[in-house]
Amino acid sequence: MLRTISQKVLSTKLRTQIKAMKRAMDPSCPVIKLNKDYKDAVERTVDVLKNEGVVALPTDTVYGVACLAQSTKAVERIYKIKGRDLSKPIAICVGEVKDVYKWGQAPFSAKSEALLDDVFPGPVTMVTKRTDVLNPNLNSGTELVGVRIPDHEFIRELANRLEEPLALTSANFSSQMSSLCINDFSGLHSRLDLIVDGGLIGTGVQSESSxxxxxxxxxNSDSFEIIREGCACDATIVTLRDKWGLTLLG
Structure with a gap:
């Protein structure tokens, strides 16, 4: 009797191990290839995200991994998938400038909307104070949040369709090289619920800059600081300093 029970336990453990090995050997997950009509891709991605899934998708700089920023469970999964330090914040992504005001506080009222129209959409992240409606468990150690509106039609349509922000970070293991195509982050594939393939981001020198x-x-009121140079540092300085008269700190 005991032997039979032991065999059953061993058999169950063995089946579990075999399943785990199969998942490790087959890194695939559903892939959607983008075409000119994004409607189907948007709807399929929305379905995954609404079920607290984590997806990989193209932006205007590199491929990112995203989930609903308001879902604590999904945000925690992103940290686990990337092996990311929990103390490192994750930015949010919205579709329109008007959405910035719901989830983040405008830097200064008199000029803010026109200024934001000059920098968004684009390859920039604006760090600002968060509002109370943003998930308190997202970047819980700070009152600040980075806000993105990528210059990429698909991800903007996705954010608009969701009517809530995405938590968005780069599609790579933490501290490794950023990804310009889905093969660049193949090690993450088995951990994701969906991959949106938008092809290679940029070409030649543009790719490496991305x-x-x-x-x-x-x-900060009448000044600004560059926290990370990124791929659009010079253009950002020209806009904020030369056009809007803000003082560059540092």
């Missing part, structure tokens, strides 16, 4: 990621900046 690997730097978005330029991260923060506006």
């Amino acid at each position: 690997r730097k990621g978005s330029t991260v900046f923060k506006i």
Whole structure:
């Protein structure tokens, strides 16, 4: 009797191990190839995200992994998938400038909307104070949040369709090179629920520049600071300093 029970336990453990090995050997997950009509891809991605899934998708700089920012469970999965330090914050992505005001506080009222129209959409992340409606478990150690509106039609349509922000970070294991095509992050495939394949991001020199990621900046009343140079540092400085008269700190 005991032997039979032991055999059953061993058999169950063996089947579990075999399943785990099969998952490791087959790194595939559903892949959607983008074409000119994004409607089907958007709807399929929405379905996955609404079920607290994590997806990989193209942006205007590098491939990212994303989930619903308001889902604590999904955000925790992103950290586990990437092996990311929990103390490192994750940015949010919205579809329109008007959405920035719901989830983040405008840097200064008189000029803010026109200024944001000059930097968004684009390869930049603006760090600002978060509002109370944003998931308190997202970047819980800080009152700040980075906000992105990528210059990429698919991800903007996705954010607009969701009517809530995406938590968005680069599609790679933490501290490894950023990804310009889905093969670049093949090690993550088995951990994801969906991959949206938009092809190679950029070409030649443009591609290597994109690997730097978005330029991260923060506006402080009448001044600003560059937190990460990224791929659009010079253009951001020209816009904020030369056009809007803000003082560059640092």
